[in-house]
Amino acid sequence: MAENWALVRRRNALRKRATLLQAIRLFFIDHDYLEAETPHRIPAPAPEFYIDAIPSGDWFLHTSPELCMKRLLAAGYEKIFQICRCWRAGERGSLHIPEFTLLEWYRSDSDYRDLMVECEALIQSVAAHSGMGESVPFHGRAINLSSPWERISVGEAFDRFARFSMKGALDRNLFDELMVKEIEPRLGMERPTFIYDYPAERGALARLKKEDPTLAERFELYIGGLELANAFSELTDPDEQRKRFSSEEARRRS
Template identity: 60%
Template sequence: MYFSPQSAIRSNLERRARIIAHVRDFFSAGGFLEIETPLRIPAPAPEAHIDAQESGDWFLQTSPELCMKRLLASGYEKIFQICRCFRKGERGSRHLPEMTLLEWYAAGFNYRDLMRQCEELICFLAGKMGIGSLLVYQGQTVDLTPPWDRLTVNEAFQRYGRMSARQALERDCFDEIMGLDIEPQLGLERPLLLYDYPAACGALARLKPADRSLAERFELYIAGMELCNAFTELTDPSEQRIRFESENRLRRSNGKSAYPIAEPFLQALNSIPPAAGNALGLDRLVMLFTDAALIDEVVAFVPESL
């Protein structure tokens, strides 16, 4: 079932437009430059569980990450982008194969700085949209007052999972346990920042200097819904190449095609400053702020209507 772009969702689309306008206000006031990068690229970042949509001999971007980091390396210190991204085969109540991402990067930031900035952004938008500090989503009331709750991935598996995070990785069921057992429990009364992922789950993230088994990565959950994926950036081109090659081996072992290595991106890593970046799903944010049960209710068209 899908919703048509008629009067049934017009109010949601109007609120969506206001949210996007306020997002731009937030980042412009913070000294961020809005930029645009190509949608069609020769090489996406290889990730075992994300499939890029082919476009001739190239690909539609799964994220603007690689090009935006090249801008960081060129001296752009604070940048953001609102853009369309494409992920093959992703369709569900909270997933679309063509989605809208808000992505931003800041030189000199780390993942903890981005945690605080996430709080500021969501609270700013909630105030502008008349929601205030209490968000009601599908009957669940969430107190947005910062500081938000924080929980490590290892703690989340201990609290909600059937096994430890290490065991889940060894048995190749990490994502399954996250999706079925853990995520529905997160951010139900207050937003929750889930952080310090296993190193194997941080393909482009810096590893913690004090514990290289963990990546400096976090995700934000509100009312059981994942909103963003953020991390302190890996800036070592040699290590990044090794990770890309590892992800491509995993893709091949799963019967998928390997992706070309993005050589210009790896070369740019030699010049990138310490930085952090965040990708936030705007469609899901609009779902929360409009109390929409389905992602179909916050976009003008879905694939089935075309």
């Protein structure tokens, strides 16, 4: 067999991937999670402004298993996880492809701060199981995985790294551009960084903060400038969710 065949050269990467997937499953099983498998084809995707689904006949390939897994959560399954293929239209670049593997998990009676703690424990466990220990090499630097991981609010990140405040960026319609160009490349360069409390309009499915309803209880995790996780406290008010879905649909049509 020709050693220069691309699939042959990827053997080590595939073995490492298999080890990582096994470590992820072991973590969730050890923490009393049930592994779920939900349909890949769904009648309608969630109306999210920045995510487009790929049609499959009269239905769609799911962009994530979120909607189906939330039905399980509502049915009383308290701790569930899934590793599955997902599809999103128009996402191709150095960091994105239209078809990819996604880990999704849910636990009832918890909020985004609980999930930060669990996310930190998950990655540390996977790194240990895979023989990486507390230091992960990435693009010529070592990322320290030992606790505590950095936690900064979105507002603080804009004040620290961007040329406008968070409010100034929103007013100028520059929020996403500044996040991508000025903030994200600086996050998680020495140790993983959680960035939390996003503007309410950037958390369509997230619960708003009681003390400040202009902010959503949402976080993203960055390691080496790359976003690895996105999570939030679940919105459980059906009337508010319907209102937000209608708003997202209106934005998509505009």
